[in-house]
Amino acid sequence: MNRDIPEFSLQRMPIYLNFLRTLPDDGTYNYISSGAIAQALGLGEVLVRKDLAYTGCAGRPKVGYPRVELIAALEKFLCVNDSKCAVIVGAGGLGSALLSYGGFTNYGIELSCAFDNDPKKIGTYIGGKPVLPMDELNEGCKKYGAVLAIIAVPAAAAQTTAELLIKAGIKAILNFAPVQITAGDDVKVINIDVAANLAILASML
Amino acid sequence: MNRDIPEFSLQRMPIYLNFLRTLPDDGTYNYISSGAIAQALGLGEVLVRKDLAYTGCAGRPKVGYPRVELIAALEKFLCVNDSKCAVIVGAGGLGSALLSYGGFTNYGIELSCAFDNDPKKIGTYIGGKPVLPMDELNEGCKKYGAVLAIIAVPAAAAQTTAELLIKAGIKAILNFAPVQITAGDDVKVINIDVAANLAILASML
Numbered sequence: 153m154n155r156d157i158p159e160f161s162l163q164r165m166p167i168y169l170n171f172l173r174t175l176p177d178d179g180t181y182n183y184i185s186s187g188a189i190a191q192a193l194g195l196g197e198v199l200v201r202k203d204l205a206y207t208g209c210a211g212r213p214k215v216g217y218p219r220v221e222l223i224a225a226l227e228k229f230l231c232v233n234d235s236k237c238a239v240i241v242g243a244g245g246l247g248s249a250l251l252s253y254g255g256f257t258n259y260g261i262e263l264s265c266a267f268d269n270d271p272k273k274i275g276t277y278i279g280g281k282p283v284l285p286m287d288e289l290n291e292g293c294k295k296y297g298a299v300l301a302i303i304a305v306p307a308a309a310a311q312t313t314a315e316l317l318i319k320a321g322i323k324a325i326l327n328f329a330p331v332q333i334t335a336g337d338d339v340k341v342i343n344i345d346v347a348a349n350l351a352i353l354a355s356m357l
Numbered sequence: 358m359n360r361d362i363p364e365f366s367l368q369r370m371p372i373y374l375n376f377l378r379t380l381p382d383d384g385t386y387n388y389i390s391s392g393a394i395a396q397a398l399g400l401g402e403v404l405v406r407k408d409l410a411y412t413g414c415a416g417r418p419k420v421g422y423p424r425v426e427l428i429a430a431l432e433k434f435l436c437v438n439d440s441k442c443a444v445i446v447g448a449g450g451l452g453s454a455l456l457s458y459g460g461f462t463n464y465g466i467e468l469s470c471a472f473d474n475d476p477k478k479i480g481t482y483i484g485g486k487p488v489l490p491m492d493e494l495n496e497g498c499k500k501y502g503a504v505l506a507i508i509a510v511p512a513a514a515a516q517t518t519a520e521l522l523i524k525a526g527i528k529a530i531l532n533f534a535p536v537q538i539t540a541g542d543d544v545k546v547i548n549i550d551v552a553a554n555l556a557i558l559a560s561m562l
Binding site for chain 2: 162163165166167170171174193194229230231232236238244245246248249250252253255256258259260261299300302307323324325326330331332334340342344345346347348349350351352353354355356357
């Protein structure tokens with residue numbers, strides 16, 4: 153369980169994994185140094201070593217990390233090989249896009265289904281996944297063994313949605329609604345406000 | 358220009374703005390203290406004061422910040438009243454969802470158009486915005502006066518896309534492709550990897 157690791161280190165782990173996975177398999181990168189990783193990703197070398205130390209994979213002095221082992225250590229760290237189910241609440245534009253997105257499987261995550269309260273969407277399939285009614289939330293989360301959820305509903309519905317998900321046994325929420333949700337200490341939340349991120353970029357110009 | 362302000366403070370500004378905007382207008386919140394803001398958002402009070410100091414809005418001792426003035430100061434800080442155009446590259450599932458998303462206007466940002474290389478999408482309208490061919494990127498960015506862009510293309514195309522956008526005069530990029538892009542010191546980038554964020558949450562369980 154990675155709760156004791158600083159969140160900023162956690163956030164960099166998928167970046168390291170993606171980078172290592174994309175290196176060519178031609179033998180040039182059987183080993184890769186923390187310096188090379190740092191330079192490629194625009195990070196400090198000491199920071200890279202501290203982060204990678206959390207995975208338990210050790211580098212060899214003057215040689216670096218054995219790439220295949222480091223990838224395996226990062227995959228283990230990110231529980232890539234433990235298949236996990238997630239559900240999504242909100243089958244609107246964003247919800248539909250996420251249901252059809254193939255990238256979750258790179259991390260062993262499957263989006264099992266969506267929940268919505270729009271009768272035109274309930275009973276349909278998006279990206280091959282069923283859209284279920286909100287009143288089947290508890291049943292659906294248990295059926296799929298879901299402990300992860302994505303919130304893709306309007307701001308006004310986000311907090312209520314979070315509370316329903318937590319009652320249904322969800323322990324971690326990725327929230328796209330443009331509002332902070334309160335979830336209690338034993339539920340982990342990451343908030344992504346797309347418009348706010350663009351506004352921050354704009355304010356730096 | 359907010360480039361000298363710590364990025365973490367910048368990231369909290371839209372959170373403060375959203376929170377203050379949603380308080381009732383019944384007179385109860387003509388003033389709001391840093392303590393009340395901190396408690397509502399689960400932040401430290403000293404942190405809140407440091408962040409809000411960047412806006413230039415001063416709180417009154419024992420009373421707090423005048424809410425309307427603080428909202429105005431945050432809106433000015435985030436350039437909400439300067440209308441800005443953004444373009445998006447990639448009119449797939451995510452790109453389409455973003456084109457139809459109304460939340461950007463809360464920050465004075467308009468998504469003007471999308472660019473794609475899929476002939477079935479070029480010439481269509483999504484969310485009322487035109488989908489233009491990639492070879493009109495330079496012309497389109499100039500026509501709309503766009504300095505912001507969103508990348509919603511597959512990972513393999515992201516770096517090339519970023520380079521084309523920078524050549525077209527884009528100064529700030531919100532990147533959804535699951536890969537880090539390199540952009541040079543005078544272009545600001547925020548990377549959002551949705552699957553990685555869900556993986557990080559999963560790894561904390």
